[in-house]
Amino acid sequence: MQKSTLLATVAICGLVAFTPVVADDSAALLALRSQPAVSQDALAHEQQLQARHDYLKTTLKAGGLSKAEKKQMKADLKVVKKELKAVKKANKKAQKAYDKRLASLTKNLRKQYGMGPYPAEISNFVADKPEVLKPFYSSLFIEGERNATLNLNRLGLAAMEAGYYGHAEWAFDRAIDKIEAIYADNPQAKAAKSKFKEESVKDFKGEPYERAMAYYYRGLLYLRIGDYENARAVFRAGEYQDSVSDLEEFQADFAVLNYLDGWALQCQGRSGEEPFRRANEVRPNLAAPAPENNTLMISELGAGPQKIGEGKYNEILKFEKDERFGETNARFIVENRTGATTEFTNEIASSVYWQSSTRGGRPIDGLLEGKASFKETTDAIGDGLATVGTGVALAGLASGDSDAALIGAGVAIIGGIFSAVSASSKPQADTRMWDNLPDLVTVSTGAFRSVGEYRYSTVYSGPHGDIASPSEVYMMGAGDTCGIIWTRSRSALNVPESSPGARMTWKKMRKQKKRVQQKDMNFRNWLLVEAPIDTLQAELR
Amino acid sequence: MRQISSFSKFIKKSVMLTAVCGVLAACGGQAVHNSAGVATVSQDPSRTGAVAGVGIEGQDIQAMTDQMMRDMLTNPMLANAANPPAIIVDSGFFVNDSTQRMNKDLITNRLRVNLNRASMGRMVFVGRNYAGMVQQERSLKREGVVDTATRGTTQAQAGADYRLGGTIASSDSRDARTGMMQRYTQITFEMVDLERGVIVWSGIYELSKAAADDVVYR
Numbered sequence: 207m208q209k210s211t212l213l214a215t216v217a218i219c220g221l222v223a224f225t226p227v228v229a230d231d232s233a234a235l236l237a238l239r240s241q242p243a244v245s246q247d248a249l250a251h252e253q254q255l256q257a258r259h260d261y262l263k264t265t266l267k268a269g270g271l272s273k274a275e276k277k278q279m280k281a282d283l284k285v286v287k288k289e290l291k292a293v294k295k296a297n298k299k300a301q302k303a304y305d306k307r308l309a310s311l312t313k314n315l316r317k318q319y320g321m322g323p324y325p326a327e328i329s330n331f332v333a334d335k336p337e338v339l340k341p342f343y344s345s346l347f348i349e350g351e352r353n354a355t356l357n358l359n360r361l362g363l364a365a366m367e368a369g370y371y372g373h374a375e376w377a378f379d380r381a382i383d384k385i386e387a388i389y390a391d392n393p394q395a396k397a398a399k400s401k402f403k404e405e406s407v408k409d410f411k412g413e414p415y416e417r418a419m420a421y422y423y424r425g426l427l428y429l430r431i432g433d434y435e436n437a438r439a440v441f442r443a444g445e446y447q448d449s450v451s452d453l454e455e456f457q458a459d460f461a462v463l464n465y466l467d468g469w470a471l472q473c474q475g476r477s478g479e480e481p482f483r484r485a486n487e488v489r490p491n492l493a494a495p496a497p498e499n500n501t502l503m504i505s506e507l508g509a510g511p512q513k514i515g516e517g518k519y520n521e522i523l524k525f526e527k528d529e530r531f532g533e534t535n536a537r538f539i540v541e542n543r544t545g546a547t548t549e550f551t552n553e554i555a556s557s558v559y560w561q562s563s564t565r566g567g568r569p570i571d572g573l574l575e576g577k578a579s580f581k582e583t584t585d586a587i588g589d590g591l592a593t594v595g596t597g598v599a600l601a602g603l604a605s606g607d608s609d610a611a612l613i614g615a616g617v618a619i620i621g622g623i624f625s626a627v628s629a630s631s632k633p634q635a636d637t638r639m640w641d642n643l644p645d646l647v648t649v650s651t652g653a654f655r656s657v658g659e660y661r662y663s664t665v666y667s668g669p670h671g672d673i674a675s676p677s678e679v680y681m682m683g684a685g686d687t688c689g690i691i692w693t694r695s696r697s698a699l700n701v702p703e704s705s706p707g708a709r710m711t712w713k714k715m716r717k718q719k720k721r722v723q724q725k726d727m728n729f730r731n732w733l734l735v736e737a738p739i740d741t742l743q744a745e746l747r
Numbered sequence: 748m749r750q751i752s753s754f755s756k757f758i759k760k761s762v763m764l765t766a767v768c769g770v771l772a773a774c775g776g777q778a779v780h781n782s783a784g785v786a787t788v789s790q791d792p793s794r795t796g797a798v799a800g801v802g803i804e805g806q807d808i809q810a811m812t813d814q815m816m817r818d819m820l821t822n823p824m825l826a827n828a829a830n831p832p833a834i835i836v837d838s839g840f841f842v843n844d845s846t847q848r849m850n851k852d853l854i855t856n857r858l859r860v861n862l863n864r865a866s867m868g869r870m871v872f873v874g875r876n877y878a879g880m881v882q883q884e885r886s887l888k889r890e891g892v893v894d895t896a897t898r899g900t901t902q903a904q905a906g907a908d909y910r911l912g913g914t915i916a917s918s919d920s921r922d923a924r925t926g927m928m929q930r931y932t933q934i935t936f937e938m939v940d941l942e943r944g945v946i947v948w949s950g951i952y953e954l955s956k957a958a959a960d961d962v963v964y965r
Contacts, residue, residue: 382848386801388958395961408963424848435843435851443846446919569926569965 232324235311243304244297252297255290262286320716321723323347323730331730334739338368341703347733350726352394353708355384356410359420359640360705363698366423367680371430376738378424382440384409385417385447394722398570398636401577405570405636410708415511415561416640417447418460422647425466426692429473429502432685438470448561459564461488462555462647468494469502469651473688491553495651501689503650505536505552505664509696510643511562515635521578522571523635525562528645532668533695536648541661552648559645577633585628591621638708642698657682657689664693801930801956802847803915811952812857815936816865822948825909825938826869832908833871834938836862840910845917845932854934855911873907909938909947926965931955 362377398408421444428437464485468478482494599614838851
């Protein structure tokens, strides 16, 4: 077999033989993309032959050769030319086969997943992430920009609980960047106002209580490493997020953020008197900590509010208290090296449910009401016209009056159009929610020599006494002057991969506008570069 | 026949009227102020803003550090002293009292680097943040592990004549009707005499920005 034929066979077979046997098209696509269309050897051979061909041609053209040399060169040229042609043909064929395979795989995948992400891309992305965070990263990758803030918040909280503080800091920083980004003239925000699109097509930023909680957790992470200035900055910024309440009496009433603002100031050696006073005004049980106290003990209880849609078309956003859990308070048991224990009873600093329910009306509610009214009106008109039209048409047919029958039919058709318009209008309120939030945030403080010298446990109690539930310390840290202990009565990891109702079906995802899908692709590319990987082991609690 | 024709006209008119009324009624909704939102606009902080805006960004850091650098270079105590003063410019005493989380080193590092380059030896900068690194080398030299290199040895590391202090402060407000958010940020820079505590130079930079999110986010 000639060398050229052999290489041609290798080039074509390479595509088939060296493409790994894969479970699905997306893995095949990734494998195909990772290899060249034409093998390096085949390309190098083509270049060699081309160079030899050019040399022979130029030498022959230049003349000055003996007859025998000329004859030999001409014979060589003939062979080289033939071989070059065969190699070029083979390489071209290999390229074509590669393109065809690529197009076929892409077509199949697009049919099912639109512009992605494809299953193999998802598993590749989460492969180097901590096992416990994989479901959260998976959601972040699949749900794209639309749910990015929601998924970053869920991930951040889960990572904080699992002790992956690098992941948590990254997630909350990116979430806050998105919360602080100004969405003006944003196409998706504009679409959310359309009568024929759901409010939930907009990128999620969260309701004010959810935004404020992202700042709260970022602040706790700053306290862990002793960055009291940035901790204070985010606690105050979080409180500002809560200032959108309709009713003035409920504006900036997130007492725990005021309290923590004061605590961060105290840790800097400054006076926290004013923020402590503000916290005390909202929650009279929250007194300023003693100046010598240097350790903050935070315990979060229960589960956060549930968002529901009320009204005929679920157009009114309401918040429901999650009543599954009975704990209403927490006590920290602090044990020193000799085994002696001291008990600290926490005070309730804030209720996340309370923060959600005192927000008042949203400006978007007016638009949703308009959408609902549009749906109702067009539906009523449609029904009315269809009934009248059908009646007139039937009467016309019965009396042999073709004009009346025709007009009746026309009226019924217009009625049908109105009904169709009504059916396609979407006034539903956006009920995507940060589902691993707690309800109550409780605090206490103490004066300890060093945070690491003690053992901590938490006992949770309700109206009927103590409640058996996890009492693990999730986060412990200290800076130069202050320490922090953070626990939760309910795990932030115990939630489904995706927040309820947040993820679109693949059908809906692939039917999104190309612009939206492209934006999600860009987001995923950004994640591939920016998301932290599993090099940061869960730090010692 | 005429009767049928007029009935048919009546029906047609009714259908059209109903359709128009229906469309008008259906399209009616509650008007919302400034529903598309307003993109961020930079404003002149010396004038009253419409309602102002958001935080410090890269261009602000560049503008403020350039302005402070130029100003410091015109101060005779700092830039024209007979013996170049030793100065510490770092974020150790530069306090973030605003509502924006930030890395203060972005400001102080740029200021120090540009001042060092522009002052051409008229000021000497003490790298106090490198004190550990310097001490490590000094110990190796004194223990004879390494030689004294070319510059000889000194009794101690350099002390400083002046050190930069300052504050980043902000005031946030929100207009509930239009959704406009405003942030006034004030950054003060002060050079403090480290013997007497006298402030030998002060600079201030102010910015005010306003923006409104789309109504769906308010």
